[in-house]
Amino acid sequence: MATALITGASSGLGEEFAWQLASAGRDVVLVARSKDRLSEMAQLLAGATNVAVEVLVADLSTQEGTAAVAARIADKDRPIDLLVNNAGYALKAGFLETDVADEVAALDVMVRAVLVLSHAAAGAMSSRGRGAILNVSSIAGWLGNGTYAAHKAWVTSFTEGLASQLKGTGVSATAVLPGLTHTEFHERAELGDYDELPEFAWLEAEDVVSAALAAVRRRQVLVTPSVRYGALAGIVKVLPRTWVRAAAGRNRV
Structure with a gap:
């Protein structure tokens, strides 16, 4: 039975990845900080899909937490066939207002953990001659508007090189670059300005995950799960960076 490991699995896109993969018959390893939420999810998933569900509580902002997940990925007796590096979040203030410790923790989750876990997966999977790594990036990575965008730009570039x-x-590597998506992400970061955006600007988590997994099956390296966001990315790449920064600077993410 193929097994997928998903970080940030307790909510948002991570939860959707878990449901779609389990529904397709994959065993899943759920990784997040919240033991109670993961245990609840594990019960629901196992009962609804009849697959094996493993819970791994880990804080990816710490070296110990990341090392524990990397060790699980490298376990030869319990191989992981798909790694989904999904964990991530936005900070509640701009760079000049945040505590540097919070900035470093976000960097650890969205950059260092992605690197460490991808390294573990690439080694274990290539030794078996099969597997896939899926990194959740963002269309924000094409913009110059803060550390979250910078982290996601790194994820995209890293995935291409990998x-x-x-x-x-x-073994394949894929990065999915969604735009605004209906999850708890913006609410948790208290990004209230996004509530004013029209509905057509938003994507559904189900569609983003479906597109990402389809790209993995095709061994596609980069996928933007929306025609309109794909077009936006193309435009941003050719616009003068001064224009892009001016437009992006209105928002923190």
């Missing part, structure tokens, strides 16, 4: 280095190993 995909090139994995050629011939039987």
Whole structure:
């Protein structure tokens, strides 16, 4: 039975990944900080889909938490066939107002953990000659508007380089770059300005996850799960960076 490990699995896109993968018959390993929420999810998933569900409580902002997840990925007796690096969040203030410790913790979750876990997965999977790594990036990575965007720009660039280095190993690397998506993300970060945006600007978590998993099956490196956001990304890439920064600077994410 194929097994997927999903970080940030307790809510949002991570929860949707867990449901879609379990519904497709994959065993899943759920990783997040909240033991109660993960245990509740595990019961629901196992009961509804009849797959094996494992809970791994870990804080990816710490070296100990990341090391525990990396060790699970590298376990030869319980192979992971798909790693979904999904954990991430936005801070509640701009760079000049945040505590540097909060900035470093966010960097650890969205950059360091992605690197460490991808390294563990790439090694274990390439030794078996099969597997896939899926990194959740963001269309924000094409913008110049804060540390979250910078982290996601790194994820996109890292995934492209990783995909090139994995050629011939039987292992693929994919980054999904969604735009605004209906999850708890913006509410938790207290990004109230986004509530004023029209409905057509928003994507549904189900559609984002479906597009991401389809891209993994195609071994596609980058996927933007929306025609309109794909077009926006194309436009942003050719616009003068001064224009992009001016437009993006109105929002923190």
